[in-house]
Amino acid sequence: MDTEQWRARIRALAAELTGDDGPAADGPAAAREAAVDAARSLGRLADALDAGEGDGGGAAAAGRPAPVEVVVPVLGVDGCKAGWVGALLEPGAPRPRIVVAPTIGELVAMVRESTGIAVVGIDIPIGLPDSTIRQADRLARRALPGKSSSIFSTLTRSAYAAPTRLEADAVNRGLVGQGVGAQAFALRDKIVEVDAWLRTRPTVTVLEVHPELSFATMTGSPILVGKKTDEGRDERLAALAAAGIARPSVLKGQGYAADxxxxxxxxxxxxxxxxxxxARPLPDPPEVFSDGIPAAIWA
Incomplete structure (x- = not known):
């Protein structure tokens, strides 16, 4: 078996460990966490095999990771006017399949009716702090020079419970000394929605992911041009293509835009x-607040 075959076999085993049919899928939390740790170790082994080829060129030399290989289905989710838009990646599928639903629960349930997804990544804060600023937000801003403004500080759980921005501002200032910006509060309903859904204990791995951090990881540096511009769209499409993700067959529709x-x-x-x-979390290991939900941004 050559190096490429070993690498593919190792990555496939890592995916099986964290999949719906994996050995710890229906087991206790400790078993699921151990499976994730084992998968990450296997990923590092595959990385070492990549580095061992020693050609000094290609994606790694340019600061870009090698193109991904989809070995189990996953779902990436972003908020939109229609509710939530998802990009479903499946082994052997030529392009991401785009799905839309009004709630996160409906979106994931709709996909799982036909596809056994292993991981759901969501562009939304997961794991709400009690009386501190999340390390995830601080570290993500630090990792995005020139683009740090795309990361806002997640409010405290008590602030999100407040019905108005004015009340949330007073609560958050009292707990962490920071006011509440318009963007942070504008996402309140979606953050609360995802938090409530997570408390139903969905039987799938759920991660917080920030797209700008993902793009910076896949290209080696932040994409500074705005995502709503033609140039920004084209640059992000090129980054995805180089990272192994083909252009979606649909880029916009009723209630969701290309970005x-x-x-x-x-x-x-x-x-x-x-x-x-x-993937690596910021921070590593993730923080855990009183809600018991690991708080980290993955890329």
């Missing part, structure tokens, strides 16, 4: 990396 779809594709890319043990 929503491309963000969902970038999130799906990070979800694929998680299945093969390549």
């Amino acid at each position: 929503d779809v491309l963000d969902a594709c970038a999130v799906a890319w990070s979800a694929v990396r998680h299945t093969t043990g390549l």
